[in-house]
Amino acid sequence: MATVSGNMKGFYRQKKNAITKKSSNKSPINAATLGSVAAQTPAHAGSPDLEDEHKASEVVLRQFDMNMAYGPCIGITRLARWERALRLGLNPPQEIETLLKSGKVQAESLWDGCI
Amino acid sequence: MERVQCSYHSEDEAFKIGKETYRGQQYSQIYFARLHLMRTLLYSLVPHWKPNFPVCTVLGLEEGKECVIVGTLYKHMKLKPCILDEYSKERSVVPLVKSHNFMHPDDHLVLEDESGRVKLSGNPISPSEYVTGNVVALLGKESGAGDFLVLEVLDAGLPPQIEFPLKSREDKYVVIVSGLSVGSSNSNPLQVQLLIDHITGHLGDEKEQTIASQITHVVFAGNSVEIPRRLLNGQNSTSKDLSRMAESIKELDILLSQIAAGLTLDIMPGPSDPSNFSLPQQPLHRCLFPGSSQYNTFRSCTNPHCFELDNVRFLGTSGQNIDDLEKYSDAKDKLEFMERTLRWRHVAPTAPNTLGCYPYTDRDPFFIESCPHVYFVGNQDKYETRVIKGSEGQLVRLICVPKFSETGVAIMLNLRDLECHTLSFGTQLSS
Numbered sequence: 001m002a003t004v005s006g007n008m009k010g011f012y013r014q015k016k017n018a019i020t021k022k023s024s025n026k027s028p029i030n031a032a033t034l035g036s037v038a039a040q041t042p043a044h045a046g047s048p049d050l051e052d053e054h055k056a057s058e059v060v061l062r063q064f065d066m067n068m069a070y071g072p073c074i075g076i077t078r079l080a081r082w083e084r085a086l087r088l089g090l091n092p093p094q095e096i097e098t099l100l101k102s103g104k105v106q107a108e109s110l111w112d113g114c115i
Numbered sequence: 116m117e118r119v120q121c122s123y124h125s126e127d128e129a130f131k132i133g134k135e136t137y138r139g140q141q142y143s144q145i146y147f148a149r150l151h152l153m154r155t156l157l158y159s160l161v162p163h164w165k166p167n168f169p170v171c172t173v174l175g176l177e178e179g180k181e182c183v184i185v186g187t188l189y190k191h192m193k194l195k196p197c198i199l200d201e202y203s204k205e206r207s208v209v210p211l212v213k214s215h216n217f218m219h220p221d222d223h224l225v226l227e228d229e230s231g232r233v234k235l236s237g238n239p240i241s242p243s244e245y246v247t248g249n250v251v252a253l254l255g256k257e258s259g260a261g262d263f264l265v266l267e268v269l270d271a272g273l274p275p276q277i278e279f280p281l282k283s284r285e286d287k288y289v290v291i292v293s294g295l296s297v298g299s300s301n302s303n304p305l306q307v308q309l310l311i312d313h314i315t316g317h318l319g320d321e322k323e324q325t326i327a328s329q330i331t332h333v334v335f336a337g338n339s340v341e342i343p344r345r346l347l348n349g350q351n352s353t354s355k356d357l358s359r360m361a362e363s364i365k366e367l368d369i370l371l372s373q374i375a376a377g378l379t380l381d382i383m384p385g386p387s388d389p390s391n392f393s394l395p396q397q398p399l400h401r402c403l404f405p406g407s408s409q410y411n412t413f414r415s416c417t418n419p420h421c422f423e424l425d426n427v428r429f430l431g432t433s434g435q436n437i438d439d440l441e442k443y444s445d446a447k448d449k450l451e452f453m454e455r456t457l458r459w460r461h462v463a464p465t466a467p468n469t470l471g472c473y474p475y476t477d478r479d480p481f482f483i484e485s486c487p488h489v490y491f492v493g494n495q496d497k498y499e500t501r502v503i504k505g506s507e508g509q510l511v512r513l514i515c516v517p518k519f520s521e522t523g524v525a526i527m528l529n530l531r532d533l534e535c536h537t538l539s540f541g542t543q544l545s546s
Contacts, residue, residue: 068230069229071229072143074143075140075476077138080138088151088152
């Protein structure tokens, strides 16, 4: 068993990089299309240099998905769910909308297509 | 002799599905929309009802602490047919599903919101009265056994009502009929023709014609046509079968065009009409009525149907909502089911659980925002009517419209005072 030293996150990041590099030659490195892979490798999607940005925005979006106040996240795109929350007067944070409209993030929640 | 006129305004837009798109959503979305809508309403009523008790979510319940919780009810029913029964290994002798009622003394209620669910106990909330899909506010406390002991229940109550117009002096009648079932073996064409002739004033002496001239509007509340079952069994139809299928609709079109020539009419789809199965049923297509749709007095409407005649608000369905309630709950008569749907402010609480429904994502069109003056339900077994009162002075005339093909009875409603009487047609030749 390899020893885990210092930065746990760093350790795993390197490991997963190798796998994504191999398998992703055919498909563009883009969080939005790695749907099924994302389900298995939840914390790592996208190419190494874009990863930080994706991770941060994806984490924020996942918080939005999981927030019970806005209703179920399956079967509805994130933007539609945000708009519904706005219409129902739930005051969803504006930054989510800007993130979703920027187009670089996954339009559906994590489980979309898997359930 | 001139026929009386009245102003008509349709409120069916909420029930039209034209603008909705299906993106693979499940029914959890409509339940969320319903919970949010009704919870906002109930939260505004709770301070008035129980000002001294805190409101909390299901997950925030503490043992022994009295509080108010709001959520959707789920009724666990032992006899409700479940698809999983077909797959269960121990196949005990399951009683044959009797289609009229699935209630059982062991049924219990569970309250659910986004955070969790809790089993309900206590006398004030009786499982025989409520169904899955109701949203209620409950005062009570968590018991040691982990369930919620209910002390009091709050329903939304009748919605606010616009004032009933008092200025009209003359009698203006609306005829509501349902279950014509043209084309079926029980339907008597002579009876239907008598009804049409009476409404159009072709029957009787001057006195009767005067009465007929006061009829300003006709509503057909569902099941106007019945296509013989054997033609719909999915087998290849010969051209003779196809023309026979169309016969019932052609006959109906001829009858409707006789009425449309003289006064306004609304036709609503019902369970046996060629419209979609799930609620809200969409208007019957104009191409089915080549003759009557030429008239601008002909209106094809949705089910449920909401409209205003001379500022008197009507809400009606073809019966599916009340018939479904009857299968899963108990009441002394159909009018009581109707009253409950008004007090719950929801036309079809069992949708989408046991009643087919479109999977809306952001709204629930069955929520009643404005209290109608007249609430009618079609295709019932017998004629019943009652006036109910709300806590803020709302008055609603409830009408159960019987199936015309079985009873020969249509309803005449006077717009001036909402008095109701029957028009009964018989074709027995006395011997």
